[in-house]
Amino acid sequence: EVQLVESGGGLVQPGGSLRLSCASSSLTFSKDWMHWVRQAPGAGLVWVSRITGDGSRRNYADSVKGRFTISRDNAKNTLYLQMDSLRADDTAVYYCAKDAYYAMDVWGKGTTVTVSS
Amino acid sequence: QSALTQPRSVSGSPGQSITISCTGASSDVGTFNHVSWYQQHPGKAPKLMIYDVNKRPSGVPDRISGSKSDNTASLTISGLQAEDEADYYCCSWGGTNTWVFGGGTKMTVL
Numbered sequence: 001e002v003q004l005v006e007s008g009g010g011l012v013q014p015g016g017s018l019r020l021s022c023a024s025s026s027l028t029f030s031k032d033w034m035h036w037v038r039q040a041p042g043a044g045l046v047w048v049s050r051i052t053g054d055g056s057r058r059n060y061a062d063s064v065k066g067r068f069t070i071s072r073d074n075a076k077n078t079l080y081l082q083m084d085s086l087r088a089d090d091t092a093v094y095y096c097a098k099d100a101y102y103a104m105d106v107w108g109k110g111t112t113v114t115v116s117s
Numbered sequence: 118q119s120a121l122t123q124p125r126s127v128s129g130s131p132g133q134s135i136t137i138s139c140t141g142a143s144s145d146v147g148t149f150n151h152v153s154w155y156q157q158h159p160g161k162a163p164k165l166m167i168y169d170v171n172k173r174p175s176g177v178p179d180r181i182s183g184s185k186s187d188n189t190a191s192l193t194i195s196g197l198q199a200e201d202e203a204d205y206y207c208c209s210w211g212g213t214n215t216w217v218f219g220g221g222t223k224m225t226v227l
Contacts, residue, residue: 001142012127013221022206037163037218044120044204044220044221045155045157045163045205045206045208045218046217046218046222047208047215047216047217047218050214050215050216057184057214058212060215061215084210095163099166100218101151101168101169101172102153102163102168102210103153103165103168103169103208104153104155104163104208105165105168105174105189107162107163107164108162108173109162110162
């Protein structure tokens with residue numbers, strides 16, 4: 001069974017940057033599409049970004065376009081989310097998830113990002 | 118990328134059935150069959166329950182089912198059990214390589 005482990009969350013000031021990582025145990029990681037999904041405190045799930053297995057296609061929600069960058073290192077079985085120009089409303093638990101049939105079939109436990117001065 | 122519309126809450130007694138609706142647009146739910154449903158218990162990560170409108174991943178019981186009509190997808194849970202009490206989210210692929218979630222439904226077992 002595939003396991004995903006996020007890391008890199010923490011407290012950052014508005015306007016700052018943070019890079020999240022997601023380590024995957026998948027034997028086919030280089031073929032797996034991967035997503036980032038976030039959940040603000042007491043709120044619902046929001047899709048953030050998706051990257052294809054070879055990294056050639058990347059898509060973003062309008063709310064993070066131009067500020068966040070999704071990437072991956074298939075040699076390290078690791079997914080990343082570079083978050084710049086952070087705002088208070090980016091405060092959330094960030095989950096990475098593996099795609100299967102345009103759904104998210106495996107999820108990590110999440111990492112918490114808090115944007116506050 | 119407008120969020121899909123779900124009822125804020127639903128409830129049912131043990132053994133009964135409940136249905137949660139998820140209304141989107143012709144640009145997402147109405148056109149594509151890539152609708153999925155997730156269960157989330159407090160403090161836990163979401164769990165995939167249904168994909169492609171009505172398909173169940175391995176390990177999800179057959180008392181969980183999904184359907185779709187026009188711009189509205191639905192999740193039905195039959196034979197309600199205490200452990201079904203959770204938040205449920207629908208999600209649809211938008212056809213432009215973006216995904217959109219519903220606002221979530223809190224399901225209470227009375």
